[in-house]
Amino acid sequence: MSEEARNLRCSRCDRELVSKNIVFEYLGHTVAHEVPTCPKCGKVFISKELAEGRMAEVERQLEDK
Amino acid sequence: MKLEDATSLTERCFRGEPASCSYACPFHMDIRSFLDKAAKGRWGAAYKIFRNATVFPGIVAVLCEQPCRERCQRSVVGDEAIALRDIEAACLRYAKDRRPESYVIPPKEKRVAVVGAGLAGLSLALDLAQKKFLVTVFDKEEGWGGCLRPHPRFAEFDAEIALQFSAVKAEFRFGTEVKSLDELDGFDAVYVATGAGGESFGLCEGWDPDLFTTTVPRVFLGGALCGATLMEGIAQGAEVSKIIEVFLQTGRAAHTPSEFDKSGRGHYLTHDGAVSVPRVEPSSPEGYTDEEAKAEAARCLQCDCDYCFAGCEMLRRFRKDPRKIGVEVYTDMNVNPPFSTRALTREAYSCNICGYCESVCPESVDIGRAMQLSRTARMSAGVDPAALHDYWLREMDFSTSEGAFASAPKGRDACEYAFYPGCQLGASNPEHVLRAYGFLKEKYDAGIILGCCGAPAYWAGDEERLQSNIEEIRRQWHDMGEPTLIFACATCESLFCRSLPEIPRVSLYQLLAEAEDIVPTKIFSEAAIFDPCAARGDPEMEAGVRALAGKAGVSLEELPERNRCCGYGGHIQLANPELYEEITAHRAEASDRPYIVYCANCREVFASRDKECVHVLDMAFGLPLSGRAPSLQEKRDNSLRVKKELMKEIKDVDFKPESHPWDDLTLIIDADLQKDLDEQLISAADLKEAIWVAESEGDRFVDESGGTTIASMVKRVITYWVEYRKTGPKTYEIVDAYYHRMRFGREE
Numbered sequence: 082m083s084e085e086a087r088n089l090r091c092s093r094c095d096r097e098l099v100s101k102n103i104v105f106e107y108l109g110h111t112v113a114h115e116v117p118t119c120p121k122c123g124k125v126f127i128s129k130e131l132a133e134g135r136m137a138e139v140e141r142q143l144e145d146k
Numbered sequence: 147m148k149l150e151d152a153t154s155l156t157e158r159c160f161r162g163e164p165a166s167c168s169y170a171c172p173f174h175m176d177i178r179s180f181l182d183k184a185a186k187g188r189w190g191a192a193y194k195i196f197r198n199a200t201v202f203p204g205i206v207a208v209l210c211e212q213p214c215r216e217r218c219q220r221s222v223v224g225d226e227a228i229a230l231r232d233i234e235a236a237c238l239r240y241a242k243d244r245r246p247e248s249y250v251i252p253p254k255e256k257r258v259a260v261v262g263a264g265l266a267g268l269s270l271a272l273d274l275a276q277k278k279f280l281v282t283v284f285d286k287e288e289g290w291g292g293c294l295r296p297h298p299r300f301a302e303f304d305a306e307i308a309l310q311f312s313a314v315k316a317e318f319r320f321g322t323e324v325k326s327l328d329e330l331d332g333f334d335a336v337y338v339a340t341g342a343g344g345e346s347f348g349l350c351e352g353w354d355p356d357l358f359t360t361t362v363p364r365v366f367l368g369g370a371l372c373g374a375t376l377m378e379g380i381a382q383g384a385e386v387s388k389i390i391e392v393f394l395q396t397g398r399a400a401h402t403p404s405e406f407d408k409s410g411r412g413h414y415l416t417h418d419g420a421v422s423v424p425r426v427e428p429s430s431p432e433g434y435t436d437e438e439a440k441a442e443a444a445r446c447l448q449c450d451c452d453y454c455f456a457g458c459e460m461l462r463r464f465r466k467d468p469r470k471i472g473v474e475v476y477t478d479m480n481v482n483p484p485f486s487t488r489a490l491t492r493e494a495y496s497c498n499i500c501g502y503c504e505s506v507c508p509e510s511v512d513i514g515r516a517m518q519l520s521r522t523a524r525m526s527a528g529v530d531p532a533a534l535h536d537y538w539l540r541e542m543d544f545s546t547s548e549g550a551f552a553s554a555p556k557g558r559d560a561c562e563y564a565f566y567p568g569c570q571l572g573a574s575n576p577e578h579v580l581r582a583y584g585f586l587k588e589k590y591d592a593g594i595i596l597g598c599c600g601a602p603a604y605w606a607g608d609e610e611r612l613q614s615n616i617e618e619i620r621r622q623w624h625d626m627g628e629p630t631l632i633f634a635c636a637t638c639e640s641l642f643c644r645s646l647p648e649i650p651r652v653s654l655y656q657l658l659a660e661a662e663d664i665v666p667t668k669i670f671s672e673a674a675i676f677d678p679c680a681a682r683g684d685p686e687m688e689a690g691v692r693a694l695a696g697k698a699g700v701s702l703e704e705l706p707e708r709n710r711c712c713g714y715g716g717h718i719q720l721a722n723p724e725l726y727e728e729i730t731a732h733r734a735e736a737s738d739r740p741y742i743v744y745c746a747n748c749r750e751v752f753a754s755r756d757k758e759c760v761h762v763l764d765m766a767f768g769l770p771l772s773g774r775a776p777s778l779q780e781k782r783d784n785s786l787r788v789k790k791e792l793m794k795e796i797k798d799v800d801f802k803p804e805s806h807p808w809d810d811l812t813l814i815i816d817a818d819l820q821k822d823l824d825e826q827l828i829s830a831a832d833l834k835e836a837i838w839v840a841e842s843e844g845d846r847f848v849d850e851s852g853g854t855t856i857a858s859m860v861k862r863v864i865t866y867w868v869e870y871r872k873t874g875p876k877t878y879e880i881v882d883a884y885y886h887r888m889r890f891g892r893e894e
């Protein structure tokens with residue numbers, strides 16, 4: 082099962098996560114990406130797949146700038 | 147050291163400089179490339195190099211006295227020099243097309259007269275004719291060749307000159323003796339090359355040997371007339387041609403910038419490991435066959451330094467010229483993102499700062515120092531990738547605060563000796579510190595300083611933190627009556643040597659080796675000693691360890707290279723995990739024998755690679771083999787245990803480590819995951835904290851299908867994620883954990 086397709090709930094708000102475009106910041110640069118987010122409190126979920134995949138790649142690129 | 151001085155760190159590197167033979171060659175030919183092409187049988191390409199350097203290759207291949215052979219480094223290996231002329235002759239035979247190139251450039255209007263059709267004058271005439279100047283050559287003889295005309299092989303030389311002039315226009319006035327320079331009034335420049343004892347028009351007086359000028363501005367002198375040999379005369383022709391060209395354009399004679407520093411001699415290399423190969427003898431009197439010539443050319447050692455590259459995985463991976471690295475350390479600081487980007491990037495944080503390059507470099511270039519300076523510069527400019535070193539800086543904070551303890555021996559406030567185990571020894575195995583202290587207290591009435599030398603700050607480039615830590619150590623040392631410090635860690639000792647040189651130092655291993663009652667156990671009957679990089683230049687420490695191993699009766703093997711960094715140095719693990727993996731694998735494979743190590747970090751690196759190894763202190767104190775590498779959490783706990791026991795013993799105080807509400811959570815982590823977490827520097831304490839906060843505040847995600855909970859926590863520059871399952875009261879099974887460095891904000 083793909084990480085992104087997981088059935089996650091924000092336990093505080095008891096809501097299912099929805100995909101939202103979120104701004105990421107690193108070393109003075111910003112990037113936006115769609116990630117599962119709680120529709121009520123806005124808490125963001127980052128999957129391992131994303132953290133160790135695309136995010137790690139961008140982190141590396143920004144560190145190398 | 148100022149940033150401006152960064153370039154001076156690497157400028158002595160001579161990589162890429164011509165080989166010693168080229169300095170001796172009258173034409174400064176790039177002999178290395180010529181032979182490289184020749185060895186590959188690329189005769190066309192070899193010929194081009196030969197022709198462009200020597201103008202009349204067909205003459206040079208016969209008459210050059212080969213001064214290059216006097217400076218051929220084949221001699222270093224005990225062999226005869228490369229047979230250059232024989233290969234050159236072969237090159238002429240096997241190059242398919244020797245027709246000179248013709249250049250499409252606009253014709254010039256300036257007229258140049260050459261007096262003397264010997265090789266010096268011809269060489270200049272040819273060069274200027276190629277550049278489309280109007281060239282006229284005068285000679286009193288009935289043809290060209292000067293002093294070579296009576297030579298038995300003149301027919302050959304004659305053909306060679308004709309060949310080289312076949313693509314240019316030049317006027318020859320043979321049988322025409324120039325008696326006075328007045329006859330040449332219509333020329334814009336004159337080159338007098340009338341040969342040894344030839345007509346000089348009274349201009350030898352006042353001749354400038356650098357620019358070949360005379361007291362008459364448009365008249366130049368050169369060749370055998372001025373004492374040059376035949377070969378030098380040819381080489382001068384090309385040089386004077388450039389000077390005259392500048393003169394014709396600007397009215398002033400001047401050199402054009404040249405890459406070749408004629409005053410140099412070229413560096414000799416040690417050629418360790420190069421195999422002796424005898425000179426190839428030609429099978430026929432006609433000279434080398436194609437194959438023979440290739441084989442002889444292949445004897446060339448291609449003398450160019452790559453010593454640091456040959457051994458350093460980092461340099462090999464990034465393939466950047468050392469001089470370039472030095473320059474980039476400096477220029478990177480003027481970078482203004484996003485308009486320009488840094489040139490030195492990942493490599494700055496991928497260097498072990500191990501000093502290996504300096505140790506093998508004939509010019510002692512320390513590339514690691516340049517890399518460290520780059521880190522320092524970035525840190526002070528606030529543009530460092532903090533996440534790469536944050537974990538170790540947190541550990542340093544811990545070791546210098548909660549984990550720190552300094553005291554003279556029990557009941558005293560000053561001492562002559564004090565043990566400085568460093569932060570890693572006790573973290574790795576508390577018995578190492580406790581047993582060593584037991585020994586030192588008995589024998590030397592030693593005090594103790596638990597802390598961190600500051601290596602994590604040094605490697606992170608955090609100069610400020612490094613300095614304040616040094617001040618703190620100096621203060622502690624002073625308060626203890628300025629004792630001699632006893633070191634077990636080579637990294638600590640080398641840092642003290644650099645930053646606290648006033649503190650007298652001695653190695654623990656030396657003291658143990660000298661003690662009669664220390665009878666080390668022979669854990670392995672055969673072993674190799676793995677000296678840490680930081681012990682380079684510390685012969686006492688190295689000898690102490692060898693003496694201990696010898697005492698135990700271990701048969702020792704020396705590694706082919708000593709003091710290689712195990713991989714831990716410079717804290718490159720997060721910056722470049724692939725490189726770290728490559729380095730640690732290479733070090734583990736340096737010998738089939740088990741290793742005896744004396745650095746806690748080396749031991750952990752090898753233990754995590756399942757390389758059999760033992761810390762020499764395990765042998766000295768007859769301890770059981772330390773086994774697998776401790777987890778991050780165990781290391782913290784170990785350090786606290788050391789402090790607790792020593793405080794109790796020396797001060798009779800019960801040390802209570804800082805407590806946190808999450809301390810009593812129990813985590814269940816399977817061995818594979820644990821290894822993974824340790825590699826990524828995710829500690830159990832951080833996971834506990836994240837779980838505790840999530841559980842007590844209800845701030846978490848639940849995965850309904852999998853029955854797991856997911857929590858996250860931001861710690862300084864890192865965001866940790868942990869997925870877990872509650873399996874009992876205060877007990878959590880960790881399903882997974884990971885981290886990222888980017889910070890997420892709100893919805894766009």
Ligand code: SF4
Nearest residue numbers: 167218219446447449
């Ligand atoms: S071995 Fe080759 S490069 Fe080295 S000095 Fe001799 S000819 Fe030159």
Ligand code: SF4
Nearest residue numbers: 159160451454507511
């Ligand atoms: S060892 Fe490295 S730094 Fe030193 S001269 Fe050779 S290439 Fe340059």
Ligand code: SF4
Nearest residue numbers: 458497498500503514
């Ligand atoms: S200090 Fe070590 S890791 Fe860094 S460049 Fe030199 S040899 Fe390579």
Ligand SMILES: [Zn+2]
Nearest residue numbers: 091094119122
């Ligand atoms: Zn919510």
